[in-house]
Amino acid sequence: MDSYFHDKPILITGGLGFIGSNLAHRLVDAGARVTLVDSLIPEYGGNLHNIHGIVDRVRVNISDVRDEHSIKYLVQGQAVIFNLAGQTSHMDSMQDPQTDLEINAKAQLAILEACRKYNQTVKVVFASTRQIYGKPDYLPVDESHPLRPVDVNGVNKMAGEWYHILYHNVYGLRACALRLTNTYGPRMRVKDARQTFLGIWIRLLLEGKPFEVWGGEQLRDFSYVDDTVDALLLAGQNDAADGKVFNVGGEPVVSLLETAQLLIEANGAGEFITRAFPAERKRIDIGDYYADDTLLRRMLGWQPKTDLRAGLRQTLDFYREHLARYIA
Numbered sequence: 099m100d101s102y103f104h105d106k107p108i109l110i111t112g113g114l115g116f117i118g119s120n121l122a123h124r125l126v127d128a129g130a131r132v133t134l135v136d137s138l139i140p141e142y143g144g145n146l147h148n149i150h151g152i153v154d155r156v157r158v159n160i161s162d163v164r165d166e167h168s169i170k171y172l173v174q175g176q177a178v179i180f181n182l183a184g185q186t187s188h189m190d191s192m193q194d195p196q197t198d199l200e201i202n203a204k205a206q207l208a209i210l211e212a213c214r215k216y217n218q219t220v221k222v223v224f225a226s227t228r229q230i231y232g233k234p235d236y237l238p239v240d241e242s243h244p245l246r247p248v249d250v251n252g253v254n255k256m257a258g259e260w261y262h263i264l265y266h267n268v269y270g271l272r273a274c275a276l277r278l279t280n281t282y283g284p285r286m287r288v289k290d291a292r293q294t295f296l297g298i299w300i301r302l303l304l305e306g307k308p309f310e311v312w313g314g315e316q317l318r319d320f321s322y323v324d325d326t327v328d329a330l331l332l333a334g335q336n337d338a339a340d341g342k343v344f345n346v347g348g349e350p351v352v353s354l355l356e357t358a359q360l361l362i363e364a365n366g367a368g369e370f371i372t373r374a375f376p377a378e379r380k381r382i383d384i385g386d387y388y389a390d391d392t393l394l395r396r397m398l399g400w401q402p403k404t405d406l407r408a409g410l411r412q413t414l415d416f417y418r419e420h421l422a423r424y425i426a
Contacts, residue, residue, distance in 0.1 A: 103130040103331070105130070106177040109172055112163075114144035114146060117330075118136070118180070120284070123151070126156060133159060133176070135159045138160055143292070147423040164200055164201060166212070169209055173217050174216050176217060179213070181262075183205070185251065189379070199254050202255050206257075207261050210222070220271075226258070228278065228389060231247075237386060239389055248384055259277075276330065281294070281323055282320055282410075283324065283409060283412070283413050284323065288417060300361070304365075308368075308370055309370050317388055321346055322412075324403065325400075328403070329394060338398065344398070348402055361410055363407075
């Protein structure tokens with residue numbers, strides 16, 4: 099699969115972030131010519147340590163996707179753009195909706211316009227989110243489920259996703275979108291819960307402190323970052339993905355309480371506290387969610403390889419060694 103990208107020019111927006119940097123490591127190993135663009139805004143997850151070991155094999159452009167002049171230059175000559183830059187915090191989106199709009203919607207439109215004008219043959223893979231479904235009507239959730247976001251972040255991500263599909267349908271731009279579930283693994287943000295609640299759980303666990311589980315009965319699926327990267331790479335090289343949206347899920351389906359127990363088991367020690375949802379969080383909680391990713395498996399041949407127990411162990415091992423680099 100990775101050999102397709104050998105010697106190809108690849109752009110990753112959000113390339114110093116969690117998923118982007120893991121993707122960069124894979125592409126560098128495959129012999130791709132990788133450019134990473136990232137704003138390194140502290141709240142958004144970019145971390146130069148994420149490219150430790152490949153820093154001399156990638157090109158890094160410290161720039162904001164909201165800078166249309168920079169994006170116009172960066173898209174030119176690229177074979178594939180993995181468009182992962184975004185504002186991920188649901189609470190931040192409610193407290194500062196304009197910034198979320200600028201990054202997750204307006205900037206996405208500018209990227210696509212730059213591609214339409216300056217690189218019409220590029221393939222664009224957009225990282226969307228399961229958050230756009232809102233509270234599920236049925237489980238597992240397939241791609242035909244109604245889209246009813248429960249927060250500003252979800253509305254703007256939905257717009258960003260559909261700009262990509264629109265530009266495929268109207269202009270023939272080779273774009274597709276992956277609706278990601280809870281992705282976790284090495285290089286994720288752990289200093290706070292802006293990216294995923296698992297991050298702050300892991301930080302507190304390794305610091306010997308109890309972490310909080312809100313509610314606890316909610317069902318979730320989790321995707322180990324290597325499996326998410328597999329899905330991105332398959333979408334990036336397969337013409338059958340053009341114009342499509344795909345769910346990316348994970349195995350097994352577990353409750354948050356079960357997830358907390360598995361994390362402590364993987365660590366060999368630790369404790370957690372259950373409490374009711376804070377009111378401001380409860381208003382935008384989606385309840386149970388897990389994906390039907392049959393379409394991705396059938397069309398692109400994707401299959402998750404890392405189960406939750408193994409993924410949690412590998413993630414904890416990474417942060418035992420590198421935690422200081424991610425909480426400074």
